[in-house]
Amino acid sequence: MLPTFVIGLREGVEASLIVGIIAAFLRQSGRSRELRAMWLGVALAVMLCLGLAIGLQVLDRELPAQQQEALETVVAAIAVGMVTFMIVWMRGHARTLAADLRASAAGALLSGSVWALVAMAFIAVMREGVETAVFMLAAFQASGDATSAGLGAVLGILLAAAIGWGIYRGGVRLNLDRFFRLTAVVLVLVAAGLVASAIHTAHEATWFNSLQGQAVDLTWLVRPGTVSSSLVTGVLGIQPQPTVGEALGWLLFAIPMLVYVLLPRQLPRPGVRVGGHRRPQPDTAR
Amino acid sequence: MNAQARIVGVAVTLVAIGAGLTGCGTSSGGSSGTQQKLSVTLTDAGCSPSHLSAKPGSIAFTVTNGGTGKVSELELKNQQGIILGEQENVVAGISGGFSLNLEPGRYILSCPNGSTEDNGSLLVKGEPVAATGGAYAAVLSEATRGYQTYVIGETGKRPLPPVDAAGLRLLRPADGGRPRTAGLGGLRARRAVVNGGSRGEQVSGARYESA
Numbered sequence: 001m002l003p004t005f006v007i008g009l010r011e012g013v014e015a016s017l018i019v020g021i022i023a024a025f026l027r028q029s030g031r032s033r034e035l036r037a038m039w040l041g042v043a044l045a046v047m048l049c050l051g052l053a054i055g056l057q058v059l060d061r062e063l064p065a066q067q068q069e070a071l072e073t074v075v076a077a078i079a080v081g082m083v084t085f086m087i088v089w090m091r092g093h094a095r096t097l098a099a100d101l102r103a104s105a106a107g108a109l110l111s112g113s114v115w116a117l118v119a120m121a122f123i124a125v126m127r128e129g130v131e132t133a134v135f136m137l138a139a140f141q142a143s144g145d146a147t148s149a150g151l152g153a154v155l156g157i158l159l160a161a162a163i164g165w166g167i168y169r170g171g172v173r174l175n176l177d178r179f180f181r182l183t184a185v186v187l188v189l190v191a192a193g194l195v196a197s198a199i200h201t202a203h204e205a206t207w208f209n210s211l212q213g214q215a216v217d218l219t220w221l222v223r224p225g226t227v228s229s230s231l232v233t234g235v236l237g238i239q240p241q242p243t244v245g246e247a248l249g250w251l252l253f254a255i256p257m258l259v260y261v262l263l264p265r266q267l268p269r270p271g272v273r274v275g276g277h278r279r280p281q282p283d284t285a286r
Numbered sequence: 287m288n289a290q291a292r293i294v295g296v297a298v299t300l301v302a303i304g305a306g307l308t309g310c311g312t313s314s315g316g317s318s319g320t321q322q323k324l325s326v327t328l329t330d331a332g333c334s335p336s337h338l339s340a341k342p343g344s345i346a347f348t349v350t351n352g353g354t355g356k357v358s359e360l361e362l363k364n365q366q367g368i369i370l371g372e373q374e375n376v377v378a379g380i381s382g383g384f385s386l387n388l389e390p391g392r393y394i395l396s397c398p399n400g401s402t403e404d405n406g407s408l409l410v411k412g413e414p415v416a417a418t419g420g421a422y423a424a425v426l427s428e429a430t431r432g433y434q435t436y437v438i439g440e441t442g443k444r445p446l447p448p449v450d451a452a453g454l455r456l457l458r459p460a461d462g463g464r465p466r467t468a469g470l471g472g473l474r475a476r477r478a479v480v481n482g483g484s485r486g487e488q489v490s491g492a493r494y495e496s497a
Contacts, residue, residue, distance in 0.1 A: 003351075003358070065373075138380045209368050224358075241399065
């Protein structure tokens with residue numbers, strides 16, 4: 001039961017993480033209409049994935065692995081763009097974030113992007129969904145204890161959905177003005193994970209074949225086959241043995257973005273008011 | 287456009303993509319007769335056996351889990367490291383596989399996270415399989431042969447022109463015009479037969495000669 005639980009959890013979290021972030025963002029922006037549409041889209045995507053998995057089984061066809069990995073790469077790349085957009089927009093409104101999210105001016109800025117977010121939630125479920133549904137069906141037909149295996153997969157997916165729901169509820173109650181930096185750092189780590197994940201699936205889709213040597217052995221952190229590994233890989237996109245390409249992608253994205261997020265908006269300069277204290281001018285005669 | 291319409295629009299697009307995916311999916315059952323079968327078991331060490339050999343042509347790989355929680359994936363790569371086929375998420379009780387058409391050469395069998403046997407090899411030795419267009423050529427020449435039998439039966443005992451390398455009749459008009467294939471000529475012959483049968487030997491004013 002544990003192996004199928006681990007896989008169900010990992011694949012599920014990769015989808016529910018994005019959905020939770022988008023749901024929290026939409027709710028904080030007061031976009032309840034689009035939020036309802038998003039939930040509808042997610043439910044539709046889940047049913048579509050199940051239908052496709054059953055269809056593949058009925059027609060006795062294998063899931064085309066390369067095309068599946070190609071889809072995952074494209075969706076992950078779009079998700080990186082979406083989360084980066086969120087981070088940049090949030091930083092631009094850091095001090096008045098919560099108010100700005102609800103303000104009509106900010107709403108107008110985002111209105112075109114809001115439907116893109118709804119579509120993103122749908123696609124995020126499709127990205128992992130078909131593969132996960134195929135795996136779940138296979139689990140229910142496993143040799144040995146099929147019920148236990150299938151149940152493990154279902155429980156893993158349910159826990160992933162619960163985590164996504166937790167991100168949504170927690171994100172809704174989050175005081176973005178006060179916890180902006182923390183939220184932004186977490187989003188940077190999620191986006192960096194998506195970059196590494198996109199590079200990983202790009203190799204599996206045969207699009208990216210350089211820099212494939214092992215960069216570092218992270219099996220102490222991501223112990224394959226454990227529940228903790230499914231959370232680390234699902235949320236932070238870290239593989240047990242990342243390749244040079246994946247590690248470079250993660251670092252090249254995370255480090256500049258972390259600097260961008262953590263640096264104060266205005267560096268203190270002589271003569272500039274910062275927080276109400278005027279700094280002495282170096283050449284002022286006293 | 288309201289919310290529901292947008293959602294339905296996106297869903298329809300993705301159903302189309304999904305249908306394409308299903309259509310693109312390779313058939314896992316019912317392959318042509320001479321498909322070799324290779325079986326790999328995943329263990330904590332990695333791939334077991336880690337060195338395989340096969341003949342060129344169609345090979346079906348079956349991957350099963352031999353009780354390991356660490357290794358759950360098999361990848362077949364060529365010497366450049368490009369993944370040709372893979373099966374993921376192979377855990378206890380769940381087996382999977384994929385099929386490939388392989389040319390002679392050396393390939394890499396990769397079982398990620400294995401301790402010692404995570405990179406094995408597959409050696410494909412023998413005569414390369416000639417490209418005959420695969421299953422379609424066989425089906426096509428079978429169908430053409432059957433249709434020729436029908437045409438002979440319908441139009442009397444007129445001998446038919448010779449067959450070319452692809453199993454298709456080459457029809458050369460008597461006036462030295464462009465050769466046509468039996469598919470088109472055959473259809474016109476059928477229509478001539480339906481229209482009265484007297485023009486079965488002559489189609490569109492062209493006369494066909496036998497070799």
